[in-house]
Amino acid sequence: MxxxxxxxxxxxxxxxxxxxxxxxxxxxxxxxxxxxxxxxxxxxxxxxxxxxxxxxxxxxxxxxxxxxxxxxxxxxxxxxxxxxxxxxxxxxxxxxxxxxxxxxxxxxxxxxxxxxxxxxxxxxxxxxxxxxxxxxxxxxxxxxxxxxxxAPVHTLGAELDRFRNEGFHHAMAEAGAALLPSLTRDGEQWWTLLHRTTTALAALDREDEARELLDHARQVGTVPKHLATAAYATAMLLVRHHDPGRRDPEEAAAWIDRAVELTSRLPDRRERAFHLSFDLNGKALVEVRRGRPEEAVRLVREAIELAERDLEPDRHPVHKLVLRANRAQLTAMRGDLEGALPDLAAAIAADPGYPDYYLDRGNLLHRLGRPEEAVADYETAMRVGPPFPEPYYNRSEVRYAQGDLPGALADLDYAIELDPGFSDAYVNRAGLLVALDEFDRARADAERDPGNPFLLSVLGQIETAQGDLVEARKAYDSALERAPRLAAAWAGRGALAFEEGDLQASVSDLTQAIELEDGAEVRFNRAYALRALGLTSRARADLLRAAELAPEDEEVRQALAGLD
Known part of the structure; x- marks a missing residue:
């Protein structure tokens, strides 16, 4: 009104x-x-x-x-x-x-x-x-x-479909709690609502309530198909729990094996193909969490073959493309980035309006050194769905690498505007602001989370740039206490040691950084420290490697020429 x-x-x-x-x-x-x-x-x-x-x-x-x-x-x-x-x-x-x-x-x-x-x-x-x-x-x-x-009055039908389809998880959980007691236990409507309710509870980090419902369903349920889905859901609770300390891949393996056992015995070939391929896909995630990626790949391949052989060509297309997209993730996880692209391309071709697969493919293309194609995918992801920060964050990395610092900053500003809790964007923006000499804004980002080792590393850069070497060392030391394998902190502390005149410490820290994450900048910095120590041949080797990693870098070429 x-x-x-x-x-x-x-x-x-x-x-x-x-x-x-x-x-x-x-x-x-x-x-x-x-x-x-x-x-x-x-x-x-x-x-x-x-x-x-x-x-x-x-x-x-x-x-x-x-x-x-x-x-x-x-x-x-x-x-x-x-x-x-x-x-x-x-x-x-x-x-x-x-x-x-x-x-x-x-x-x-x-x-x-x-x-x-x-x-x-x-x-x-x-x-x-x-x-x-x-x-x-x-x-x-x-x-x-x-x-x-x-109080809200819920009814079965279109209202609940809307809650489920749009991701209105609180409403779905509330409706489930209100309606489940009124339905005949072990009936189709009861099972459908129970599965929807437990899925919503899991999405809300209320796994204990979801598990309680699933355990109750097992006590009263008799339908193998639904009992299998309950076993699958229990396994997913155990491997996806929002508290990493409560994840249990081994117990999850027992539950997913139970699901596979039940769905393998379903009499209808097509129903069996759908449910069994679904469960094999879930088992693949469990195997990833158990540290068995090769077995996970085998399971997803089996699920794809089963779905393609026994499901009607025009049925369950989303299920089929999800299997292909998951195989792409596993292929990339094994280091075969090129091999992952065909499955993602197939998923995108099947559902060109779904933004997340463009994001996944863009990330692969970026890692493969194909930035223009990566940006094209990120920008398609921006267009086909409501605004979300990840494609802007990822495009900012490409723009930064190409020297477009204002464009990268604009993307990071917008990503943070969309989601102020997006911590990785603050890390990148703080580092970018240091490169732009905007130290006050950089400090504001770096100090927003005093315990974040990435932000502490950026704070070390800020203190170094502003001449406070004592505070810079404190920041880098604090970062490494929290994340001993953080290459950026080792690299920053190595550069700081060079400023302090401790060449041996500089080489030591920069070497540790290179072992963790090689890069042109850190090689360039170690070359300077090595040359100051009179180790010219080692310095030349670092510069040659830096030239391989960044062939367009003029500073590297000039430094190499200076050694001749």
């Missing part, structure tokens, strides 16, 4: 909107749907088109007025074949896209009064945080209470 516009003290027109966020009204994105519905009529068609995914996810009432411009293969499949469950961070992607829609749709200052903020679905709570951070023209007043509403 909108209030009449009035003049703000500054003379600009201040618009006021009051909305009720209580999740019992429309579930996830109750507030978002009402807000974009209020702004929709004023939004330019191209703005609507640019945010079709976000608007359709948040405001089902607008779906008929927002054509689906960007789609994935799953959007065209029956519910039973939509096997991919969105990751927990999907709602942050949606929130950022919605925030950009609001930012561009609002033409002047806007005051948003939110009633029942304390009863909002977590999707709306997250969105409010993003709006406050990213929409300067918007002032939000959160009122924890408002008109009373009855």
């Amino acid at each position: 909108g209030a009449p516009a009035r003049r703000s003290p500054e003379g600009a027109t201040l618009r006021q909107i009051t909305l009720d966020a209580h999740r019992s009204l429309n579930g996830p994105y109750t507030l978002a749907g009402a807000l974009v519905g209020t702004l929709f009529a004023e939004a330019a068609p191209e703005l609507v088109a640019a945010h079709d995914i976000e608007l359709r996810a948040a405001a089902p009432a607008l779906r008929e007025r927002v054509p689906a411009r960007r789609t994935t293969l799953a959007d065209r499949l029956p519910q039973a074949e939509r096997i991919l469950v969105p990751a927990p961070l999907r709602t942050l992607r949606l929130a950022n896209g919605l925030a950009e829609f609001v930012r561009d749709a609002v033409t002047g200052p806007l005051r948003l009064r939110v009633l029942n903020a304390g009863q909002a679905d977590p999707t709306d709570t997250e969105l409010l945080d993003v709006l406050e951070r990213r929409v300067p023209a918007l002032t939000i007043v959160r009122e924890q209470h408002g008109p009373p509403h009855p």
